Amino acid sequence: MYTRLVSAIAIAVGTAHAVHAAEIELTLSHWVPGTHPLQVTGMEPWAESIKQASNGRIEITIYPAQQLGAAADHYDMARDGIVDIGFINPGYQPGRFPILAAAELPFLFENAKAGVAALTEWYKPYSETEMADTYFCMALSHDPGTFHSTSKILVPEDVKGKTVRPANATEARFVNLLGGASVQVSAAESREVLAKGAADMTQSPWESLYIFGVDSIVTHHLDMPLYASINAFIFNKAKLEIMSEEDRQVIYDHCTPEWAEKMSSGWADAEAAGRDKIAADPKHTLWKPNEEQVQMWKDAAAPLTDEWKETIRKAGGDPDEMLNGLIEALKARNSYAGE
Incomplete structure (x- = not known):
């Protein structure tokens, strides 16, 4: 009797679970x-x-x-x-x-x-x-990311001769334009290359420095939203x-x-809150570009747009229409960083 009751309950529970299972x-x-x-x-x-x-x-x-x-x-x-x-x-x-x-x-x-x-x-x-x-x-x-380094990073010249873990392929090309070398691995692998000295800098938003455990390695930061x-x-x-x-x-x-x-x-x-944590830590130095230095970064980055446009043209697309469409979409939502 007890065995049959237990079996009946088990079947009922199993049936109810099946009914509610995804x-x-x-x-x-x-x-x-x-x-x-x-x-x-x-x-x-x-x-x-x-x-x-x-x-x-x-x-x-x-x-x-x-x-x-x-x-x-x-x-x-x-x-x-x-x-x-x-x-x-x-x-x-x-x-x-x-x-x-x-x-x-x-x-x-x-x-x-x-x-x-x-x-x-x-x-x-x-x-x-x-x-x-x-x-x-x-x-x-x-939130827009930037450069984080083992040494001073304030102007484009500071990337020259350095090895950088870039955020993506476009930023890897930017590093090369600046005279640096890139070692392209994912954010999850960034600590390994920095800890081994295979990279002098990384690109990242701020809180991710803590998330991926590189905050103790890169202690100098370009205090500017870049990418x-x-x-x-x-x-x-x-x-x-x-x-x-x-x-x-x-x-x-x-x-x-x-x-x-x-x-x-x-x-x-x-990520935005991570910047405040870094700024409050005396082991870290934030390098804030002035207006002239910001323009130096923008001028250095300008060839990236030209190169992207040429890639799209070769593929048969209209780069101006595409990029203008993206800019207009950003402007419509008050999220465009350009002038």
Whole structure:
């Protein structure tokens, strides 16, 4: 009697669990630590919102810290269905996404919040060609980053002869234009190259110096917003295609400029707060360029735009139309750093 009762209860519990189990289980892979603000304040609330909006039918499991693959491999991982959702840095694969590389040009973004909303809105139509083998969900970024060094960094000349871990392919080219050498590894690998002396500088937003454990190595900082490192969420297309129309719409509703801003806001705030932490630490020195020195950096960066435009022309695109479109999108959201 007791055995039959226990069995009946077990069956009932199992049936109830089956009724409430997610119908679609998605894997989201990224390469920053699980404690990173992008996961805690961005990915986790986003995944929960998708679950709620689908009445529990869609559940997302997050795999941080390169558990499923290296940072530079995440586009191909999502394309090939190794993961369902990939967090990518297109700049880790030089030349592969030349249109989106426009957003890597220095001195474009005033902020990451409205800035990524503008970027998502601008890039969506282009993604249908440039990332056609995946579904581009949204662009993401941090508060604008800068140079962090083991020695003084104030003017472009200070990069000459130094080895730098750049944020992306565009910044790697910038380092080369300045007379430096670049060693291009992901942010997750930056500590190793700096600790070994294989790099004298890195490019990063501020709080990431603590997140990736390089704050004790690079103690000199260019106190100027220089660049945005562009990231994105992409989906495996086949996974979306097997979903019902209703569930696909839930995903589409969570891949918008507004969600891009929500996803990036906590990260942006954390990075901005990191600057205050660095500034308050007597072991660190912030080098603040004056107006003339800022112009020196802008002049040094100008060839990057010319080179990007030539790349787009060779591919048959209209670079002026593309770049002007991005600038107008940024201006419309009060997030353009230019004059």
